[in-house]
Amino acid sequence: MIKKLIVKQNSVLWIIAVGIIIVPFILPNRYFQDIAVMTFLWAGLATSWNLYSGYCNRLSIGHAAFMGIGAYTSTLLYLNFGISPWIGMLAGGALSALTALLIGGITLRLKGTFFVLSTIAFGEILKVMTITSTEVTSGALGLMIPFQPGFANMIWTGKIPYAILAWIYMLVALFISVKLEKSKLGYSLIALGENQEAAENLGVNSTKTMMTAFILSAVLTSFGGTIFSQYIMFIEPTSVMGLSTSINFILLAIAGGLGTAFGPMVGSFILTPVSNLLRGYLAGISGLHGFILGMILIIILLYRPDGILPQLKLLSKRILQKLDKPKKGE
């Protein structure tokens, strides 16, 4: 039994991922429920980011651009044409896929450092374009979504429906990650991340592999953007496309474990509540919250660059083995 548990650590993580939905129902008030929504949403976003950047170890630091595309597409369609955000979400996903195809065609073949820099440039160009097209996007002022509750509008009065939506989003991203890990695409991607030349020599089609993962990651990130905009009901370029948003994806993923299916989720489960509570309690001193998050990231990178999840797995393995031993003696 216990030996099976060691092998099937993923099923434990699945149980946690599915069971966590109880939490927002028990939480006492809207403040804590809001933290739960954000935790699930960021877990989904970080998992989506990880799909490309984590597995093949190529950091896309402009990835929030796809979140922005999702948020702006659904919001603009809803505000101007009354199109339901559910359809807007799909439209945003399609647009993100197209953008990823175009941008990826240019940047994916670039070597490590150049690729990272090109993603920043791409993110910044999109942000500048959004800020300057004031007639459409109202620029840096941002867009407000009027409060008209209803399932078709993806707007609800309480926090619970949002929590369920964000949770489903997270589970979808997780499911795709786990599937990817066991697919040929996933193996190729990880091989490319470890040694591109060697992988190519063994017959991995690097362009196709990276492109597929990049598009998948972009579309999922874009879905998260739509959910984010419908939840916050206000979007502006820096909050949905800014560098700090991209850094947050990375922070959560690396804290949990880069290139593991459940790592970003674990990272978000720990860091998003901490971050939100800090922001709440330390609101008096602006900057302290960001300072602490930055320090956490530095400490993780210096001492545990593998992230928390591998550590937890190791720890649980040891505990389980210790529990196992006395039985053998009997």
Add this chain to the structure above:
Amino acid sequence: MEQILQVFISGILSGGIYALASVGLALIFGVVGLVNFAHGEYLMLAMYIAYWIFNIVGLDPYQSLLINLVVMAAIGYITFKVIMERVLDSDHSIQMLLTLALSMVLQNLALMFFKADYRNIRIDMTNDIMNIGFITLNTPRVLAFIIAIGASVLLYLFLQKTFTGAAMRAISQNGKAAQLMGINIKSIYCLAFVIGTTLVGLAGLLISPIYPAFPTVGASFSTLAFIVVVLGGLSSVPGAIIGGLFIGVIESFAGYFAGPAYQQAAYFLLFILVLIFKPNGLFGRS
């Protein structure tokens, strides 16, 4: 025509500062192999140092130049010893993330201690104007340009003419071989990092009389410096100098013809174009 020339000269003047802000990044990348996303934060720190010295002691940025550079060198040294030295052999992704985290920490420290206010240094010279023919120039900008280009050229000469400079070039070409030749690679890394942060600090000091200091002022310079360095061929110091001037001119013309909002978009677009067609940089050897 006169206006075009004015726009051009103005671009060249900004370009000098961009060059100075970028040569350090190119040096750190070339020698240490670090992609330093916190580079612009040192510029921000130097601007605040200049601001506080001016406000508390009353020395203007030019008078406090030496103190400022010494402090910047010390900050660079501490950063290298406490953080960077530990990750020299780590994966590139880890190094990049670490410098990103460092930039986040430094920005938020500045926000905590100095608030988000824009802090200007108003010295007598701030609004001084020089007339050369029909071209009007702002004196602090001219001074900044001259010192910036001077310092960049000095760095170039240091790399070409001194033994330590030659060691740096050797490491940037082949670190292992250089080590086998008896070069103390760690101390050279440290020196390159300190020179890099000090030079970008000098750039911050030079713009402090004309540009306000605020916690995120470094971020825009970081991205800009990266673009300049990529244009110049990533690890090349002369490439970064030319790249800086080039970006200054591009930015100036984009601002003149398309409007200030498009200045950034213009050089990002140029950056993407270079990555597509000449990934070794406009002036880099293939």
